[in-house]
Amino acid sequence: MESDWLYIGLFLVVGLIIPIVPLILSRLVAPHKPNPIKQSTYECGLETVGESWVQFKAQYYIFALVFLVFDVETVFLFPWALALGQLPLFVVLEGVLFIGILVAGLVYAWRKGMLEWA
Amino acid sequence: MTASQIVFLLSAALIIGSALMVVTTRKLVHAALWLVAALFGVAILYGLLEAGFLAVVQVVVYIGAIAILFIFAVMLTRKEMRDTGPQTRRSWPLAALLGLLVLAGLVFLVLDMPDVARTAVEIPAEVDTVGALGQALVSPEAYALPFEVASVLLLAALIGAVYIASGQKKE
Amino acid sequence: MNIPLSWYLILAASLFCIGLYGVLSRRNAIAILLGVELMLNAVNINLVAFWRYLDPAQMGGQVFAIIVFAVAAAEVAVGLALIISVYRSRKSVVADDIDLMKW
Amino acid sequence: MNLWNDPINFIAGWLRALLTGWGLSLDLAKIFIMLVGVGVLIVGSLVLAIFLVWVERKVVARFQDRVGPNRIGPYGLIQPFADIIKLIIKEDITPTTADKVIYNLAPVLALASVLFLWAVLPLASNIYGVDLNVAALYLVAAGALGTLAIIMGGWASNNKYALLGAFRMVATMISYEIPMVVVLLIPTLLAGTMSFRGIVESQAGAWYVLMAPLAMLIFLISAVAELGRAPFDLNEAESEIIAGFHIEYTGMKFGLFYAGELLHAFTFGGFVALLFFGGYQFFGLEKLGPLVAVTIFLAKAMFGYWVIMWIKYTMPRIRIDHLLAFNWKFLTPLALILLVVTALLHKLLAGLPLWGITLIMFLTNVLIAWVTVEILRAYGRKQRQAEEVLAPAGQH
Numbered sequence A: 001m002e003s004d005w006l007y008i009g010l011f012l013v014v015g016l017i018i019p020i021v022p023l024i025l026s027r028l029v030a031p032h033k034p035n036p037i038k039q040s041t042y043e044c045g046l047e048t049v050g051e052s053w054v055q056f057k058a059q060y061y062i063f064a065l066v067f068l069v070f071d072v073e074t075v076f077l078f079p080w081a082l083a084l085g086q087l088p089l090f091v092v093l094e095g096v097l098f099i100g101i102l103v104a105g106l107v108y109a110w111r112k113g114m115l116e117w118a
Numbered sequence B: 001m002t003a004s005q006i007v008f009l010l011s012a013a014l015i016i017g018s019a020l021m022v023v024t025t026r027k028l029v030h031a032a033l034w035l036v037a038a039l040f041g042v043a044i045l046y047g048l049l050e051a052g053f054l055a056v057v058q059v060v061v062y063i064g065a066i067a068i069l070f071i072f073a074v075m076l077t078r079k080e081m082r083d084t085g086p087q088t089r090r091s092w093p094l095a096a097l098l099g100l101l102v103l104a105g106l107v108f109l110v111l112d113m114p115d116v117a118r119t120a121v122e123i124p125a126e127v128d129t130v131g132a133l134g135q136a137l138v139s140p141e142a143y144a145l146p147f148e149v150a151s152v153l154l155l156a157a158l159i160g161a162v163y164i165a166s167g168q169k170k171e
Numbered sequence C: 001m002n003i004p005l006s007w008y009l010i011l012a013a014s015l016f017c018i019g020l021y022g023v024l025s026r027r028n029a030i031a032i033l034l035g036v037e038l039m040l041n042a043v044n045i046n047l048v049a050f051w052r053y054l055d056p057a058q059m060g061g062q063v064f065a066i067i068v069f070a071v072a073a074a075e076v077a078v079g080l081a082l083i084i085s086v087y088r089s090r091k092s093v094v095a096d097d098i099d100l101m102k103w
Numbered sequence D: 001m002n003l004w005n006d007p008i009n010f011i012a013g014w015l016r017a018l019l020t021g022w023g024l025s026l027d028l029a030k031i032f033i034m035l036v037g038v039g040v041l042i043v044g045s046l047v048l049a050i051f052l053v054w055v056e057r058k059v060v061a062r063f064q065d066r067v068g069p070n071r072i073g074p075y076g077l078i079q080p081f082a083d084i085i086k087l088i089i090k091e092d093i094t095p096t097t098a099d100k101v102i103y104n105l106a107p108v109l110a111l112a113s114v115l116f117l118w119a120v121l122p123l124a125s126n127i128y129g130v131d132l133n134v135a136a137l138y139l140v141a142a143g144a145l146g147t148l149a150i151i152m153g154g155w156a157s158n159n160k161y162a163l164l165g166a167f168r169m170v171a172t173m174i175s176y177e178i179p180m181v182v183v184l185l186i187p188t189l190l191a192g193t194m195s196f197r198g199i200v201e202s203q204a205g206a207w208y209v210l211m212a213p214l215a216m217l218i219f220l221i222s223a224v225a226e227l228g229r230a231p232f233d234l235n236e237a238e239s240e241i242i243a244g245f246h247i248e249y250t251g252m253k254f255g256l257f258y259a260g261e262l263l264h265a266f267t268f269g270g271f272v273a274l275l276f277f278g279g280y281q282f283f284g285l286e287k288l289g290p291l292v293a294v295t296i297f298l299a300k301a302m303f304g305y306w307v308i309m310w311i312k313y314t315m316p317r318i319r320i321d322h323l324l325a326f327n328w329k330f331l332t333p334l335a336l337i338l339l340v341v342t343a344l345l346h347k348l349l350a351g352l353p354l355w356g357i358t359l360i361m362f363l364t365n366v367l368i369a370w371v372t373v374e375i376l377r378a379y380g381r382k383q384r385q386a387e388e389v390l391a392p393a394g395q396h
Helices: A002-017 A020-029 A059-086 A089-111 B003-024 B028-048 B052-076 B092-112 B129-138 B144-166 C005-025 C029-054 C060-090 D007-021 D026-063 D079-089 D100-117 D135-156 D160-191 D196-201 D213-227 D251-276 D290-312 D320-348 D354-390
Strands: D122-124
Touching: A002 A020, A002 B028, A002 B052, A002 D026, A002 D100, A020 D079, A020 D100, A020 D251, A059 A089, A059 B052, A059 B129, A059 B144, A059 C060, A059 D135, A059 D160, A059 D320, A089 B129, A089 B144, A089 D320, B003 B028, B003 C005, B003 C029, B028 B052, B028 C005, B028 C029, B028 D135, B052 B129, B052 C029, B052 C060, B052 D135, B052 D160, B092 C005, B129 B144, B129 C060, B144 C060, C005 C029, C029 C060, D007 D026, D026 D079, D026 D100, D026 D251, D026 D290, D079 D251, D100 D135, D100 D251, D122 D196, D122 D290, D135 D160, D135 D196, D135 D251, D160 D196, D160 D213, D160 D251, D160 D320, D196 D251, D213 D251, D213 D290, D213 D320, D213 D354, D251 D290, D320 D354
Parallel strands: none
Antiparallel strands: none
16 A cells, blocks of 8 residues: 555656656757747747737636536545445435536536536 | 655655745746645645545645636736736735744644654555545445535535626626 | 654644735735635645544544535635636735725 | 566566665665666656657558658658657757746646556556556546646746647646546446456456447547547647647657657557456456566557547547537536446346346447437437528528
8 A cells, every 4th residue: 555655656756757858868969049039939920919918718717617616526426436336225326416416517507608608 | 764754754845845935926827836736745645644545636626626727717817927016915924923823823732732743553454445435425324414515515616606707797 | 654643733734824824915816715725735634644643444534634625626616706706897806905895 | 476477576576686685675675676667667658659659650641641751760660769869959949938947847747647647557467557546536637737737838838829729728628527537437336446457357257348338438539638639639720829838849848748649649548448448358368478468458558549540630620619518518418427327227237147237238328329319419400490590591
């Protein structure tokens, strides 16, 4: 058990370090001749127009919101799915009720037109 | 000094350092990313405490969902990339003082607790904590009610948040 | 597994106080919510540490931690939605400026 | 314990004896052996990624009726190495307005989030990184880090097209994560465990694709969306937003994103094989030896990868509103219904023989698919009628 997590920890560290190696290699080998035009942001080959910080649609945020709630709820379902085998039928119905409440939220958002790209 | 103590101290340093950056850095996107680092440190602690399920859930929920939502919100409420103006209230020294006082009080309480230097009992190898968690969460004798209530809470949050964020479309 | 319980508790206490400082000192409402997240995580560390150190056979601590996840998600969802809604009408996310309801 | 039947333990035992012989303590030797294992797995998967560059180029050429790389080495096999050398010696340009640290961190995290997945992939019954008891959620967690990498890259470039691309990509990825997690619950539920080895072992009787073919389809679709490949590649819709979140990345940093994408596609092919096609099992053939099992697994993963490529090079791109509507109004409800039905059937049919369970579940899936198609057809008809009322024929 503990050694499992030790392995994961080592994996995370090594997995983060190894992708850096080609970057360092590239830094050593590649030419480096910066100039202002090269280093300006790229925009279809034209000069950059206006602020690079654009206000984007609030709809992205609505989807992220719905996602957050669903993400937490599906995470709750994992212990339920694991315990399913050892438990009586009405516990399964408990999970079904849980999913039903989840779907009610989805239906609400749908009916309110929140899932449209308005 | 054993291996797990070293891991604990490293992740504690990560958590405290990133948390300090969260509350002091000027750029809000950076603050959100430092929050991700702090939360990742907490996930390491859960791994150390052999609560594997919580460790991955921490990453899935906090880093995968909550941090993303924060970054979205920061970018939605900003006109430009750089944050301008003072980021703290004028009364920040008072807040710092209060924080330190609370910390001192809590540390005093913790050290005063009986048997606080205890070490953990071994979890027997055959005990499946993830399975036991599932059993506890859905069996009616244990936590079935909080389980259902949580879903109602999330439903309420979803409805409320979607209603507020979408703005009244009447106008 | 030879870390004393007090280490976890002190770490959680410091994290809580840093979060508290963030909540009290920040002007931006989103930054205040970031501080609240830190405080919730401090609580969770305590819950899980007590579960591990007192009685791992009882899953109470972990279940509570999971409920805290749900509460944190709900709090972030509603809190950020409020902030965005206020930003739309007042073009500001500074907590002090949001003083519509003074009574 | 011999080299043929249990190579990992054989080599580990040999290394342990060697290291303790040199005077290392047992714990240190264990950590060192783990480190060697981790290194071999990661370097192996990166070498695989290099090979995948060649596969991808060759296959897309065939789809487009070309020959593909064929100049360097037999069948152009050396071509990816030439590509890498080119990427390394290219000048690395960082925009002056970029947020340097985050800008440089993003590609590393993007590739690393894919590499992390290899820690839990069981290549054979005794060749795997770690048999985690929460592996299914670990898969989701690694995906969350990938999402973070994209938003970091898009934001740090300080380029509006990059930011827009990142937002589209992240909206797609998080949306399609929901049906993916829901259908991940189905093998978890059927196997009664989240460990991937447990899921593979429990498919010894019948592959889950027979019990839950719809779940397999949903997983495949959401995996493609998660990868950001066509038809879900609006992050890099060249005609609209140049190249998505990695516009500003050049040289090896772009290479990391690219390698990450290819390896991610292959890895998800592996996960489809693992969750629904019996992983390293193939009608008892895997018992010949672990190396045979690894070959079986990689072949299945390659098949999954090929299907993902097939989809990519056949389908046109979908518009973002259609894409999100497809997820939230179709895929997510369907996945939830499927989960409820599977859970109930799994519980009710517990006493039956395996073939009975499999048959009933398969038929139920077919029924659900049929009902869904009928509902969609009725909906489509209604939509068309509404369109015709609005715009009578001849007036377009």
